Amino acid sequence: MNDNTNLNEPLGDKSDELSLDLFIxxxxxxxxxxxxxxxxxxxxxxxxxxxxxxxLLYHKGPQPLQKIGEKVLISSGNITYVADKLQKKNLLVRIASPDDRRVIFADLTEEGRSFIQEIFPHHQSVLVEAVKGLDEAEKKVAITLLKKLGLSAEDSFKQQT
Incomplete structure (x- = not known):
């Protein structure tokens, strides 16, 4: 480090600092x-x-196990573990595909459907409460901007790999 370096000055320019602030x-x-x-x-x-x-199963219906992992962002190994746990709780059932023996679908049991129908409205109200700091117009703007940010970050990440 040379004597001309000020420890209080940011290393990058204002845009870099703003990007770090946004991240935080x-x-x-x-x-x-x-x-x-x-x-x-x-x-x-x-x-x-x-x-x-x-x-996912409540809103989209039966799904192949491997697709569930992609949609809820967990690995294929973990989806088996989660499906096992939900099956033990009698909330999920596995169904073999009639077209392809390699494909196993997951679906809600009647108990699972009743359970999620009962709890989802309360959970939704919790989420509504959590984001009440923004009005409707601000939520729309936030959704647009966060999608743009996410897609840009995803593209950048793909280009680096």
């Missing part, structure tokens, strides 16, 4: 909102992944 604010906002969701989900004896699988 985004991470903190995400953590704050997710804490509401996590507490709600855990109050029903589930973890976030289990809830994600039940939510």
């Amino acid at each position: 604010v985004l991470a903190r906002a995400y953590n704050s909102v997710v804490s509401h969701s996590t507490r709600s989900i855990q109050s029903y004896g589930l973890n976030s992944t289990e809830f994600g699988v039940l939510d």
